Amino acid sequence: MPHLRGRLAPTPTGYLHIGHARTFALAAARAGTAGFVMRIEDLDAPRCRPEYTAAALDDLRWLGLAWTEGPDVGGPHAPYAQSERTAWYLDTWRQLAAAGAIYPSPHSRRDVEAAATAPHAADDAEPIFPASLRPERWERAAAPGGVAWRFRVPDGRVIEFYDAVQGIVRRTAGVDFGDFVVWRRDDLAAYELAVVADDHAMEIAEVVRGADLLTSTARQILLYEALGWQPPAFCHAPLVCDAAGRRLAKRTAGLAIRELRAAGWSPEEVLTRGV
Numbered sequence: 001m002p003h004l005r006g007r008l009a010p011t012p013t014g015y016l017h018i019g020h021a022r023t024f025a026l027a028a029a030r031a032g033t034a035g036f037v038m039r040i041e042d043l044d045a046p047r048c049r050p051e052y053t054a055a056a057l058d059d060l061r062w063l064g065l066a067w068t069e070g071p072d073v074g075g076p077h078a079p080y081a082q083s084e085r086t087a088w089y090l091d092t093w094r095q096l097a098a099a100g101a102i103y104p105s106p107h108s109r110r111d112v113e114a115a116a117t118a119p120h121a122a123d124d125a126e127p128i129f130p131a132s133l134r135p136e137r138w139e140r141a142a143a144p145g146g147v148a149w150r151f152r153v154p155d156g157r158v159i160e161f162y163d164a165v166q167g168i169v170r171r172t173a174g175v176d177f178g179d180f181v182v183w184r185r186d187d188l189a190a191y192e193l194a195v196v197a198d199d200h201a202m203e204i205a206e207v208v209r210g211a212d213l214l215t216s217t218a219r220q221i222l223l224y225e226a227l228g229w230q231p232p233a234f235c236h237a238p239l240v241c242d243a244a245g246r247r248l249a250k251r252t253a254g255l256a257i258r259e260l261r262a263a264g265w266s267p268e269e270v271l272t273r274g275v
């Protein structure tokens with residue numbers, strides 16, 4: 001195992017399931033003795049609940065995972081809840097705005113669906129944002145100002161990165177994904193911006209997460225570039241499949257770590273037993 005400083009980044013909108021358990025155990029093993037941050041990704045305030053955060057910490061401890069920095073142990077990179085890190089995200093937004101890398105985009109999801117000509121990318125829920133909705137020019141702004149902001153992707157550029165599990169991964173900007181939201185119109189940082197800002201500030205050397213985020217990694221590499229920051233190494237864990245080879249991502253009923261614990265599974269079984 002490489003001993004690269006890593007992190008756990010659960011989103012407390014529900015109970016963690018067996019897929020999280022396996023990805024997080026891999027993250028812990030790869031971090032080894034290099035330091036391991038617990039970061040709570042609770043930006044989506046209406047959907048996040050403190051009891052899910054408490055349950056996540058409890059489930060992960062029960063699995064035997066230990067972190068060296070986080071909301072309950074402290075450390076030099078506090079705060080560790082994304083809901084408390086807004087000032088840093090705004091700072092990052094300002095850097096991107098000053099670089100001309102992002103633009104205000106008032107279009108609703110419905111506008112985007114209606115104007116989209118390309119089909120949804122295979123592993124992404126969002127339609128590809130059509131270049132026809134890009135503004136020709138926009139006013140310089142000192143603050144996001146209640147409108148969504150998107151990163152302008154370099155159409156046709158192939159983003160290639162090495163992944164410790166998947167090998168070389170390639171995604172093409174404008175084909176696999178389009179201009180993506182970095183700031184939401186409800187004045188919250190969007191996932192891609194918050195994760196890059198935090199992984200950089202927390203000096204994460206390797207990001208370990210599920211393979212469902214491979215396309216996000218390509219987007220995030222563009223953000224690192226625009227910010228002039230060195231990206232971390234990446235390791236995308238295979239998604240857990242059932243005996244028939246179907247991904248469990250959307251079908252996790254009965255597979256929450258809590259439920260498996262209650263059904264008498266041991267930590268070892270949660271991490272290795274077939275489902």
Ligand code: GLU
Pocket residue numbers: 009010011041195208209210213
């Ligand atoms: N918070 C995200 C999740 O629970 C993970 C984000 C990441 O690892 O970059 O899916």
